[in-house]
Amino acid sequence: MRVNYGGDRDLDETWLDDGWEPLLRSWLAEAVAAAVYEPNAMVLATVDPAGWPATRTVLCKGMSDQGVVFYTNHGSDKARHLAVTPYASATFAWPLIGRQVTLRGTVSHVDRETTQRYWRSRPRGSQLGAWASDQSRPIGSRADLDRALAEVSARFPGEIPVPDDWGGFLLAPRVVEFWQGRENRLHNRVRLTADADRGWIAERLQP
Template sequence: MSVSDLRQDYDKFNLQESDLAATPFDQFDLWFKQALQGDVPEPNAMTLATVDERGQPSARIVLIKDYDARGFVFYTNYQSRKGHELAHNARASLSFFWQPLQRQVLIEGTTEQVSREESQTYFHSRPLGSRIGAWASQQSRPIGDRSELEHRVQQFEEQYGDHPPCPDHWGGYRLLPERIEFWQGRPSRLHDRIVYHTNGQGGWTTQRLAP
């Protein structure tokens, strides 16, 4: 079978205006909880897209760690590629694809760093290996080989033991959304797409888009 022959029809659910929650955060919460309860692998995995100073976009999978009416939170090394790109251009987008539910959520907006207290609280909830890894990995920088990374892990294990502090170069970002699209797969590629836009007055408007 050629790549061009790969296709799947979507026929599980629909999305009607009458079903929408009052805010995109409530709608996201509903769909996220359904993804948690459904047969969705890593429902917290999302694609984060950023742009560098040349206008070159880059995308990678990260994990959402919190969300509320303020926005959507993820954590990373501030000195990583994504960190440098967000320092240059704070605008970014997130996308979730929950294939078993035949759904996508697309989120666009501006990022800001979360408070240091939030970063520290989350950091200390992580497994020890992940906390040591935040010190050992100079994320996105070239290294000679795997043994160099393993040596750094050993170095920080000896230095900090079971109580590594939260590095200054590590912490969270919150994406403050301006546009959130909910996409429900439908037969014959005639999908349901409804987008929430900020209205400039602290509220949201909705609009259906052609598939």
């Protein structure tokens, strides 16, 4: 199973003269325009306390030159991993347009005000789901989960507060790689690395 890539302009190092964020935003916008399903999805990789890697898909819910933001229960596997090893990698993959971006760096909690602002933008059902689910913990059946949802729905007939154990995380990248598919597997790869003295340093990598 192979896909032929190409047809767009070749990725050039000069596209990253202003850092990683403008190009990532541009590529995300192109993914949206191409009707990519959940274009803000990113595969988040963490390491558990035993050193085993773990990946899962989360949604990017914020982006700035400081990094990308996602939200989760603080008791989830990923949050518990990050509490021990606060480093992660996140990859946006858009095969439909032949693009991929990977960010690697440190992870920290966002402030409570940012979490509350995002929480208010969530649909009511998503808010109730965050209360009903003890994320990553075993549960006996689907019926038990549905029962938990019914209980919190009755508990919060009006405004739903942010759970104490739920919030945002900021992945602040130190390395960002942009990948663009090309013919004969001679893909374009440009990596940006943060340097304390010189800012972001771009280099082209062999595919």
